[in-house]
Amino acid sequence: MNKSVFELNEIEWWSNWCTLEWLNDSVYLFHSNVFKEELFNRVGYLQGANLLPNFLELAEQKIEKEGACPSVFVFKEDKERIKLKDYKLTDELIVMTLRQKINGFSQVTIEQTTQDKIDEWCKVYLKAFYGELSLYKHVYTILNKLLENPHVQLLHATLGNFVVGVSALYESKECVGVYCVGTLPEFRRKGVATSILKHASEHAENLGKPLVLQTFLADGVQKFYEERGFVKVYSKLVYTKNPRFA
Ligand SMILES: CC(C)(COP(=O)(O)OP(=O)(O)OC[C@H]1O[C@@H](n2cnc3c(N)ncnc32)[C@H](O)[C@@H]1OP(=O)(O)O)[C@@H](O)C(=O)NCCC(=O)NCCS
Incomplete structure (x- = not known):
């Protein structure tokens, strides 16, 4: 399997959320002065890339200028090849794809999000992932742009009359990525997230493309996805410079 199919889906998706720069044809940099997590402030590369030290300094400068901590995402099999001085292993990003059908829950309705529901999408997303709304303005602006992106489908789940869960699908040439799966605490x-995943899987199946997602080991939801039929394909080790919790 060529990892770049899944990698490019992820890179294209998050490039709507932060600044993406390609340092050459297979090494990229993400940085953000809004989102401080590793996901948005990292160097990564496509399979087979020629790495890395000369880029690292430049990347570090750009990320540190944003007030964030630089990370490098390294394919697990490159662990011995790529040694990063001053970096500590802080997490692992697991790439999974769906291998079987998912059963949903009939009381949950999944709908495509349009302009009138963007406000609720934002609030549910922020409460699910951050437990508070301070990034509202930024996420709202991003979502408004995403609404016009033909590769993107924003989804929300309702239970009764309430929007209680969200997600987004990103379609690239050879796969569909499912991102931002979150349910209000x-x-x-x-069954809200399971119903969202069922909808996502049917969408991907209709397009004849595999469904892929990426989840951090530290978030503890790998098992949740496995129980719904996702299998790990490969993973990326997250090395962070001066990690906050070291
Ligand atoms: C991970 C997350 C999305 C799951 O959302 P959810 O809506 O609670 O998920 P579901 O209800 O579909 O499934 C959760 C569990 O409830 C169980 N469940 C579902 N419906 C149920 C019902 N009616 N009665 C009892 N249990 C039920 C499921 O079997 C599942 O059990 P498991 O955890 O043992 O596998 C949610 O916890 C979340 O938003 N977390 C924070 C954001 C995050 O980390 N997202 C993932 C990013 S990759």
Whole structure:
């Protein structure tokens, strides 16, 4: 399997959320002065790339200028080949693809999000992932742009009359990525995320493309995805310079 198919889907998706720069044809840099997580402030590369030290300094400068901590995402099999001085292993990003059908829950409705529901999408996303709304303005602006992107489908899940879960699908040439799967804390364990994933899987199946997602080991949801039929394809080790929790 060529990892670049899944990697490019992820890179294209998150490039809507932060600044993407290609340092050459297979090494990229993400940086953001809004989102401080590793996901948005990293150097990564496509399979087979010629790495790395000469880029690292430049990347570090750009990320540190944003007030964030630089990370490097390294394919697990490159662990011995790529040694990063001053970096510590902080997490692992697991890439998974769906291998079987998912059963949903009939009381949950999944709809494509349009302009009138963007406000709710934002609030549910922020409450699910951050537990608070301070990034509202930034996420709202991003979502408005995403609405016009033909590769993107924003989804929300309703239970009763409430929007309780969200997600986004990103379609690239050879696969569909599912991102931002989140359920409001008070509506968890009711099948909301499972129903979103079922919808995503049907969408991908209709297009005849594999469904892929990426999840951090530290978030503890790998098992949740495995129980719904996703299997790990490969993973990327997350090395962070001066990690906050070292
Ligand atoms: C991970 C997350 C999306 C799951 O959302 P959810 O809506 O609670 O998911 P579901 O209800 O579909 O499934 C959760 C569990 O509830 C169980 N469940 C679902 N419906 C149920 C019901 N009616 N009664 C009892 N249990 C039920 C499922 O079997 C599942 O069990 P498991 O965890 O043992 O596998 C949610 O916890 C979340 O938003 N987390 C923070 C954001 C995040 O980390 N997202 C993932 C990014 S990759």
